Amino acid sequence: MTASPIRVLLVDDHAMLRAGFRTILGTQPDIEIVGEAATGADAVAQAAALHPDVITMDVQMPDMDGIEATRRIVADPDITAAIAIVTTFDRDDYLYQALDAGASGFLLKNAGPEDLIAAVRALAAGDGMLAPEVTRRVLARFAGSAPATAPVAMAEPSPPRTAPAPVALAEPFTEREAEVLSLLADARSNAEIAAALFIGEATVKTHVSRILQKLGARDRVQAVVLAHRLGLA
Template sequence: MPDPIRVLLVDDHAMMRAGFRLILEAQPDIVVVGEASTGAEGVAAASRLRPDVICMDVQMPDMDGIAATRLIVADRAVEAGVVIVTTFDRDDYLFAALAAGASGFLLKNAGPEALVDAVRVVAGGDALLAPEVTRRVIDRFAGADGGSGADADGPAPASPLSVGLTDREAEVLRLMAEALSNAEIAQQLYIGEATVKTHVSNVLQKLGARDRVQAIVLAYRRGLA
């Protein structure tokens, strides 16, 4: 049996942390290894506890979750993925979190299953955005090039072939851009989930993307999706 996913909770509301702990520890494959009530405490706990996933609030005393995420991602000794979990559906928080290196962005009004899914997805090395914000990310970055992936007088959008993607990898990238999970992509293409993970890994490498979210952004900006 594989080791459980180790989670650190960083939120200044004790009741929120208690609720998250209850939800997550009801799962046989997840264990909460620690809690912190400020961003600074979260950074220290991440270094000390070496969790796999950190559920991070944004508005906290001492240091906010965006700054804490930036420090955690910059620490090469910490390999945790950070999921921002916030009440505030704000674009400034969303894009600052992605720029800081967060692997996920989830709203607190999501159901318990969404939190569990986010932890598992990020622990597996993928990235996850709440469905409510995925389209805004795509629109913002696609719109940066006029929605076409190129300037009006610039070169035509790239083709999947021009960046070295195989037909199957291009298909996987298109489904990633539709916010499908690995399991959903596997079901859509009638292939195994392990095969999808290999394709996703190849796509990230060929695009020079840090994670799934960045790959989707690059795909839209380059006209690949």
């Protein structure tokens, strides 16, 4: 039986960029572009109407920016799409706002086509995806030791960042789950975790699922963020 293709909604105010993403993703037999939006408000409406699996979301758009659109989509219990922020600007404020809003991925538009395809597949599988150049900054920030980096100068001010919501662990981790979480925080894949702990990948998936459940996290990226807030990673 053939699995259903991954349904993707493309959100960007530049038609040429959407066309490029559509060309890249549309060549993959397991991915289907179900819609496009040019504004944040349209993205929220399209997400509710089309129920995509994954949304690629620009940040700077007219009407409503991608951060606010992400926040509204994630807050809607009827929408289950995972959101990847795809932006030109390597700015810490955008990165942290996106994660606080509930995004599961963060990519730069200079990433290769294979990175965009991999991100869509990872998010559809319930995983997260961060650009390699920002992963360490995320971990450092939520560990309380983020280096000060100046954002790229821009014409319009960025919106204020909301404070992270307090989190609490409902059930303690087992020793093995703590080991898996530590390796997750080091951006290891399931295969790498399995090799490091001498266990099978299926066992790793089970542990990751339990970690997400205990943290109340949507995916691996959010799990690492929450774990750092709790001082567990």
